[in-house]
Amino acid sequence: MFDDVQVIGRSTTAADLQNRVLRNTYALLGLTMIPTMIGAYFGLQMNFGFMAAHPFIFAIGFMVVMFGMFQLIAANQNSSLGVWLLLAMTLVFGLLLGPILQAALHLRNGGEIVGLAAAGTGITFFSLAAIGSSPARDFSGLGKFLFVGLILALVASLANMFFHFDPAHLMISSISVLIFSGYILYDVNQIVRGGQTNYVMATLSLYLDIYNLFVNLLSILMSLMGNDRE
Numbered sequence: 582m583f584d585d586v587q588v589i590g591r592s593t594t595a596a597d598l599q600n601r602v603l604r605n606t607y608a609l610l611g612l613t614m615i616p617t618m619i620g621a622y623f624g625l626q627m628n629f630g631f632m633a634a635h636p637f638i639f640a641i642g643f644m645v646v647m648f649g650m651f652q653l654i655a656a657n658q659n660s661s662l663g664v665w666l667l668l669a670m671t672l673v674f675g676l677l678l679g680p681i682l683q684a685a686l687h688l689r690n691g692g693e694i695v696g697l698a699a700a701g702t703g704i705t706f707f708s709l710a711a712i713g714s715s716p717a718r719d720f721s722g723l724g725k726f727l728f729v730g731l732i733l734a735l736v737a738s739l740a741n742m743f744f745h746f747d748p749a750h751l752m753i754s755s756i757s758v759l760i761f762s763g764y765i766l767y768d769v770n771q772i773v774r775g776g777q778t779n780y781v782m783a784t785l786s787l788y789l790d791i792y793n794l795f796v797n798l799l800s801i802l803m804s805l806m807g808n809d810r811e
Contacts, residue, residue: 596716603714603772605780606787609664613671613788620675621682629680636742643677654785663781667788674792681799688807697806698799705762705798706791713769720770723763730760751804757797764790 632639650670657663685691713720734757741749768786771777777786 598778599716599773599775602778602780602783603769606772606783609667609780609784610787610791613668613784616668616672617675617678617792620672621678622675624676624679625682625686627676627679629683632680637739640739640742651785655782658779658781667781667785670785671788674788678796681796681803685799685803685807688803690806694802694806695799698795698802701798701802702791702795705794706765709762709765710769713766714773715770716773718770719774720767721774721776723767727760727763727767730756730763734760747804751801754797754800754804758794758801761790761794761797765794 647670650666650673654663654666654670657666682695685695688694712718734753737749737753741753765787768777768783768790772783777783
């Protein structure tokens with residue numbers, strides 16, 4: 582299904598390689614949506630009582646496990662095992678959509694909110710990917726600013742688990758939408774400019790961008806639109 586992007590023959594130009602990586606990335610990215618949706622379906626049926634009771638402990642444990650999975654994927658990025666590990670990871674991420682989807686769908690207009698978040702995520706991704714896919718544009722300078730913003734948003738999110746300050750939650754989600762939108766632009770541009778030559782790692786980056794964009798956009802819409810519970 583996917584082209585071999587690791588070996589470059591004499592007749593293969595840099596542009597050919599970049600186009601192949603981008604094509605394989607989009608194909609694998611589409612495939613990751615299947616285990617994500619399966620995971621989300623089962624996540625809707627699960628009880629996340631421990632997560633609700635101990636959000637900070639769960640968040641730390643989740644980050645440790647996920648970074649471990651990221652390292653496994655990176656270590657196997659040049660083999661088919663890397664693809665299977667990536668798909669397994671997206672299944673887990675789908676399961677972890679359960680709590681926010683449960684909260685959203687308990688709202689009277691929850692289906693509409695989830696649909697708007699999904700549509701907004703799709704429109705944002707395709708629009709920014711189209712802009713970032715031009716090799717003539719260089720967005721590499723965004724990397725450092727986005728990384729600093731991501732770290733600050735992560736620290737603020739962890740801190741707000743103790744304070745439960747709703748305006749801060751809305752502000753963090755809004756900033757996160759901007760950060761992950763910027764990462765879509767940056768990551769696609771990295772592929773077409775040759776900064777990323779492995780489609781497994783490129784897919785991992787874009788998947789995380791899309792996933793976090795959706796979660797934060799859904800959180801914002803729930804805060805602004807979801808006042809009436811069933």
